[in-house]
Amino acid sequence: MDVRSQVSMLFHMDKCIGCHTCSIACKNIWTDRKGTEYMWWNNVETKPGTGYPTRWEDQLNYKGGWEVVDGELQLKSTSRSKIIPNIFHNPSMPTMDDYYEPWTYKYSDLFDAPEGDDQPTAMPISMVTGEYIDVKAGPNWDDDLGGSQVYAENDPNLEALTPELRQQMFEIERLAFFYLPRMCNHCLNPACVAACPSGALYKRGEDGIVLVNQKQCRGWRSCVPACPYKKVYFNWSTGKSEKCILCYPRLETKQPPACHHSCVGRIRYLGNVLYDASRIEEIAGCPENELISKQRELILDPNDPEVIEAAKANGIPDDVITSAQQSPTYKFVMEWGLGLPLHPEFRTLPMLFYVPPLSPVLSSRNGEATRNNGTDLLHEVDEARVPIQYLAEIFGAGNTEPVRYALRKQYAVRMWRRHVTVGDVDEATAKAALVEADCTVDQAEAIYRLTSLAKYEERFIIPPTHREQAMELLKDPMENKQDTGFGFIEPPIRV
Amino acid sequence: MRLLSTALISLLTLCPPGFSQEPDAEAFFKIQCVACHNIGSPGILGPDLAGVTERQTREWLVPFMMDPPAVLASGDPYAQELLAAANNVQMIKIPGLDAAMANALLDYIEAQSGADPKPAPVVETEPFTAEEINSGREYFTGAKSLENGAPACTACHTTYDIGSWGGGRLGPDLTHVSQRLQGRAGLQAWLTMPASAVMTPIFSKQRLTKSEIRDLVAFLESENEKSPSEAPAVTASFFSAGVIVAILLLVMFGLIWKNRYRSTRIPMVERAKR
Numbered sequence: 001m002d003v004r005s006q007v008s009m010l011f012h013m014d015k016c017i018g019c020h021t022c023s024i025a026c027k028n029i030w031t032d033r034k035g036t037e038y039m040w041w042n043n044v045e046t047k048p049g050t051g052y053p054t055r056w057e058d059q060l061n062y063k064g065g066w067e068v069v070d071g072e073l074q075l076k077s078t079s080r081s082k083i084i085p086n087i088f089h090n091p092s093m094p095t096m097d098d099y100y101e102p103w104t105y106k107y108s109d110l111f112d113a114p115e116g117d118d119q120p121t122a123m124p125i126s127m128v129t130g131e132y133i134d135v136k137a138g139p140n141w142d143d144d145l146g147g148s149q150v151y152a153e154n155d156p157n158l159e160a161l162t163p164e165l166r167q168q169m170f171e172i173e174r175l176a177f178f179y180l181p182r183m184c185n186h187c188l189n190p191a192c193v194a195a196c197p198s199g200a201l202y203k204r205g206e207d208g209i210v211l212v213n214q215k216q217c218r219g220w221r222s223c224v225p226a227c228p229y230k231k232v233y234f235n236w237s238t239g240k241s242e243k244c245i246l247c248y249p250r251l252e253t254k255q256p257p258a259c260h261h262s263c264v265g266r267i268r269y270l271g272n273v274l275y276d277a278s279r280i281e282e283i284a285g286c287p288e289n290e291l292i293s294k295q296r297e298l299i300l301d302p303n304d305p306e307v308i309e310a311a312k313a314n315g316i317p318d319d320v321i322t323s324a325q326q327s328p329t330y331k332f333v334m335e336w337g338l339g340l341p342l343h344p345e346f347r348t349l350p351m352l353f354y355v356p357p358l359s360p361v362l363s364s365r366n367g368e369a370t371r372n373n374g375t376d377l378l379h380e381v382d383e384a385r386v387p388i389q390y391l392a393e394i395f396g397a398g399n400t401e402p403v404r405y406a407l408r409k410q411y412a413v414r415m416w417r418r419h420v421t422v423g424d425v426d427e428a429t430a431k432a433a434l435v436e437a438d439c440t441v442d443q444a445e446a447i448y449r450l451t452s453l454a455k456y457e458e459r460f461i462i463p464p465t466h467r468e469q470a471m472e473l474l475k476d477p478m479e480n481k482q483d484t485g486f487g488f489i490e491p492p493i494r495v
Numbered sequence: 496m497r498l499l500s501t502a503l504i505s506l507l508t509l510c511p512p513g514f515s516q517e518p519d520a521e522a523f524f525k526i527q528c529v530a531c532h533n534i535g536s537p538g539i540l541g542p543d544l545a546g547v548t549e550r551q552t553r554e555w556l557v558p559f560m561m562d563p564p565a566v567l568a569s570g571d572p573y574a575q576e577l578l579a580a581a582n583n584v585q586m587i588k589i590p591g592l593d594a595a596m597a598n599a600l601l602d603y604i605e606a607q608s609g610a611d612p613k614p615a616p617v618v619e620t621e622p623f624t625a626e627e628i629n630s631g632r633e634y635f636t637g638a639k640s641l642e643n644g645a646p647a648c649t650a651c652h653t654t655y656d657i658g659s660w661g662g663g664r665l666g667p668d669l670t671h672v673s674q675r676l677q678g679r680a681g682l683q684a685w686l687t688m689p690a691s692a693v694m695t696p697i698f699s700k701q702r703l704t705k706s707e708i709r710d711l712v713a714f715l716e717s718e719n720e721k722s723p724s725e726a727p728a729v730t731a732s733f734f735s736a737g738v739i740v741a742i743l744l745l746v747m748f749g750l751i752w753k754n755r756y757r758s759t760r761i762p763m764v765e766r767a768k769r
Contacts, residue, residue, distance in 0.1 A: 050760075050763070053759070054759045054760040054763065055759050055760075055763070058759070061756055061759055062756065063756070085751075089752075091752050091754070091755030091756060092755065092756040093756060094756070094759075095757075095758055097758060097760055097761060098758065098759050098760050137760055149767060150763065150764055150767040153767070154763050154767075225756075
């Protein structure tokens with residue numbers, strides 16, 4: 001057992017209102033420099049929709065992530081034999097148009113325009129060329145266009161649905177959509193790290209944050225196609241790749257990342273988990289329908305004495321283990337089975353988990369009254385406006401079981417709380433629902449608490465980073481012991 | 496710094512003689528002049544130089560030696576006379592021949608004029624064999640390397656019949672060089688010591704051997720005889736071949752990377768519009 005600690009995130013999708021505050025917070029801190037105009041390390045997508053970059057989930061196009069070939073795990077985009085012939089032009093590189101051409105407006109026209117009969121307007125200007133542009137796409141074009149016939153209909157996840165279900169999703173008055181906030185998943189089996197020919201990408205030992213060493217990056221851009229989530233970006237100004245750094249300077253000072261901190265819906269949770277690094281290859285290569293359960297096997301119980309012992313043997317500090325024991329991510333994913341990875345079929349073992357969103361059950365309008373078509377909420381997971389097959393495509397590698405489990409448990413908790421606070425559901429029905437959803441009263445209360453009431457300190461259990469220990473690996477603290485107490489650029493010379 | 500200037504000074508003192516001393520006329524004569532001229536008997540192309548200072552004044556000789564084409568172009572009657580005597584083969588401007596060297600050369604010629612006349616160089620007249628012509632072609636094209644390491648002729652020159660790609664275009668076309676240099680004698684003289692600004696520095700160090708000269712003369716003579724015109728310009732075919740190869744390469748790249756990623760959004764929007 002090779003126990004390591006990983007900072008892991010959980011997004012509670014049922015609470016996301018799609019306000020993009022997270023994206024803006026990130027943009028203002030990290031990507032408002034030259035060359036990063038088009039980058040959104042954090043973005044929020046409207047589903048169904050094609051996302052950013054367009055149809056990023058379609059790996060037939062972008063060749064991101066891993067595949068199992070003859071029982072062996074391989075990158076889709078590159079390999080030892082493919083990297084040399086393709087090194088100057090990677091054949092699966094997204095174009096700028098697939099992200100979007102960044103633009104601003106010529107605001108000065110509003111002030112400088114001469115007096116006239118018409119209001120002055122600020123024309124859009126490309127942030128790449130500086131010329132006037134006709135805006136054709138944006139970072140959340142799905143939402144800007146209100147789920148258009150073009151963008152929503154071309155969601156790659158819809159391909160798994162029957163034509164009837166597809167049609168039903170877009171029917172007037174039954175239309176449903178939800179938001180999908182996305183950022184780097186800081187995967188356990190990162191494809192970007194594996195693809196880098198210069199060894200510039202690495203996974204930080206103490207907390208598993210995936211970073212690009214800007215000094216070592218040579219701009220080959222192999223990481224860009226390799227990442228199935230398209231979360232490594234090429235900075236055209238510096239000629240190097242950049243990605244989400246999980247605000248590690250903030251984490252090191254016990255603050256949550258900016259996107260987490262600024263989230264108005266409080267959908268984001270962060271805490272570390274302990275995992276067994278020796279099983280990564282085995283689990284990333286397991287059959288598709290086992291990916292979710294196997295990934296959960298990889299995450300270890302931080303209260304298990306055996307795990308604690310192995311963690312200590314591996315040099316994990318005590319307070320990091322304590323922090324793992326309180327981790328909200330561990331509770332959502334491991335204890336309650338609510339957190340699911342995004343597109344586990346890409347086999348990168350993402351460490352950002354999502355609680356799948358509930359959606360209204362189908363209802364019909366009859367005269368003045370709106371009536372639910374069903375009577376039993378719990379059993380109508382399959383009747384929800386967002387088809388469960390669609391959610392399973394996103395969160396379950398096509399496997400509906402884990403998604404159904406998470407949705408049912410959420411419904412059951414709602415019924416239980418409805419019984420407690422409103423009282424129109426009797427106790428027997430609520431408890432029966434809990435039992436059926438594999439939940440106890442205590443667990444329901446805990447889920448309710450962490451979902452609805454959790455304060456800052458409960459949502460973000462940030463493990464101490466212990467940079468001083470990391471530094472000791474690179475530098476001997478005794479190096480200057482009994483040496484000169486000053487640093488000298490030119491050593492003093494005794495004349 | 497001190498070390499550097501010491502090195503510089505010692506380098507200057509080690510400079511080759513001729514920089515500050517008397518020009519070495521004898522060595523110069525033996526390299527640059529003997530191909531055409533001789534003292535005491537007629538040269539291969541040029542006149543016997545014995546007593547040349549008696550036939551003309553130094554005031555006339557020195558400018559002529561320094562730049563023969565200029566004097567010829569000025570229409571000088573004596574120069575025209577010389578040209579006619581040399582079967583209309585112009586003397587070329589010799590690189591490195593300045594006024595001091597010209598005077599030194601004339602001194603050397605004067606000193607040698609009294610000596611025993613040397614035998615005139617022999618110009619072979621026996622016909623060339625087919626093997627010699629063929630061997631000359633191989634030397635020309637570089638199929639066979641020259642013994643002393645000189646570059647093959649084709650690097651700078653072309654002739655009518657050395658394959659479709661032709662030779663280099665830096666030097667003149669050599670198809671009719673044999674005619675221009677008045678046959679075997681001129682060719683042999685030139686190849687013994689090519690006297691041009693470009694060729695001298697190369698061929699004075701890497702001389703052609705007697706048999707190489709003979710083969711090359713054979714080849715160039717045969718070229719002159721059988722070729723109706725100058726070599727065809729191959730620039731156009733080079734260009735079109737370049738275009739064809741570039742197209743083939745692009746087609747090959749297109750096939751190898753046939754499944755490369757192109758674009759997602761634009762085709763998606765176009766499809767939806769239809």
